[in-house]
Amino acid sequence: MEKQDLIRELRVRVSSLSMEQVQPTPARQPQSETDPRTPENGNASVDNGQASTMPSVEDVAKLLDARPRQVIANGDSHRSLDERAFSEIINFPETSIRPPRSLETVKSSEYLDKLAISSPGINGRAALNGTPNQPRRASINEDDEPISPTSMVEGAWVALRKAQVMFRGKPVGTIAASDPTEDSLNYNQVFVRDFVSSGLAFLMIGEPEIVKNFLLKALRLQAWEKHIDCFTLGEGVMPASFKVLHDPNRRTDTMVADFGESAIGRVAPVDSGFWWIILLRAYVRCTGDHSLAEEPDCQRGMMLILTLCLSDGFDTFPTLLCADGCCMIDRRMGIYGYPIEIQSLFFMALRCARSLLKPDAGGKDFLERIEKRLHALRFHIRTYYWLDHQQLNNIYRYKTEEYSQTAVNKFNVIPDSIPDWLFDWMPMKGGYFIGNVSPARMDFRWFTIGNCVAILSSLATPEQSCAIMDLIEERWEDIVGCMPAKVCYPALEGREWQITTGCDPKNTRWSYHNGGSWPVLLWMLTAASVKIGRPQIAKKAIDLVETRLMKDGWPEYYDGKLGRYIGKQARKNQTWSIAGYLVSKLMLEDPSLLGMISLEEDRKQKSSLTRSSSF
């Protein structure tokens, strides 16, 4: 069929579809957004507006003009739209294109998918091993045939595009997971931390629009008044997640955000604001467009986040005091206090904000405070969180009850509190930042995000960064195993698990946050190893992922000491598992992309730490 005929046929078919089958494009353009205040009757925060979720006939025609390849979910064909009769595409069974129920999340993909049309072409760089705008196969290979890296990249792009969430006709994020076999719980929302992986992937292929929309949308949500019971949260808090609800009758899109008021444990996400700043800088670096970050709203948003973290209080440490479950590990796991993940993100966000804040727009005071905090934070983490064989031996021999400025054991850590596993586990070569340091408490567990982000932000010295990679290599089985990478090591077991997690059945040993393996961490591991010039580590980790991840349906996490089992309650089609893989592949292929998410050592503030045995 000729293309013109095809478009004509499509117009006829689309216009003849009934309301039950397809949501029409709204007659009106989106109105300006109303003041989105928290409703008086509850904690949920909502934002109403006109909906636009269905591509118009013109949009579809544009897609055809771009001559995309079609995506056939069952993998039966690689034929292009031009090659397929329209009836095959548009006469889907009634049941397969059920209209959205009122107030359910609507994804752009639900319709595009049914029309079996891939997303518009990518203008930016062609993705490795096959261009992402020309997916040939979207299916998960269910037999034992290995899936080639090329097919995996293509499949990942298809899945990532399907995960896009639309608000008033614009992509504003990606859904956390879309597993039809599991209760969605809150996985049908756009999580701020999860979207960073997706956002980086889109930026890397030259599609910054979704990232810009996301950044602006999160900013508007930050401006909401937030309550937990009778308590009002700080102005700067960014949401953990938000959800787009579509009302097909009123043709409105509504946004509901969660700032911790519906999260398990009611903890505000401390990391969200930091990730937001980090992504904003990645956007600026990638697009060269400074205007977004310079907008008064963006400047204000950054300052509000910083106000929360830089205000004076009773602190004696430059680190940030947090509740348990305030970051990627969002359930009780004994990370309360000064968790390394938050400290690394805090450090990175401060450095990013320093490069984005304008002194003349009220930022001068913040820039001075940032400078001071960075200096103190860098010293504190590099000195007190660092552990290698020599430092472990020092702590093992610590004297206790030391007073005065000359104390060596400043936090009064009792050597008996060093866990047994650590003595054997600590290699002669290598070192890492431990999980937490506070009075009489050192959490010696390994945490992957904190350590990788410490490398990326140059919180770690170049020597410490190398030592961290040495440790990863020395303890490969434990940290990487069969599926990169463990969120933390080792797992809490028995009585310790009972006390620390509160008997959490989801966080049993070697599962989920308690020693589970999370494919999303691949991109951080890749970025860290590329940064310190050891891409072979990333390559080895990616090879592992390519043996299983797509075949297993892109699970959220894996269980077991080696990460050999798909997690007990792991969602399939977990978006950040998909995006993390793509970001890793892209970065390994083109290391210059690393600049988006990495900061060089600050020349002004190089510290003069003494070398220890692992350096």
Ligand code: GLC
């Ligand atoms: C889990 C993770 C959290 C993530 C969320 C959505 O709760 O612990 O970090 O953001 O799932 O994927």
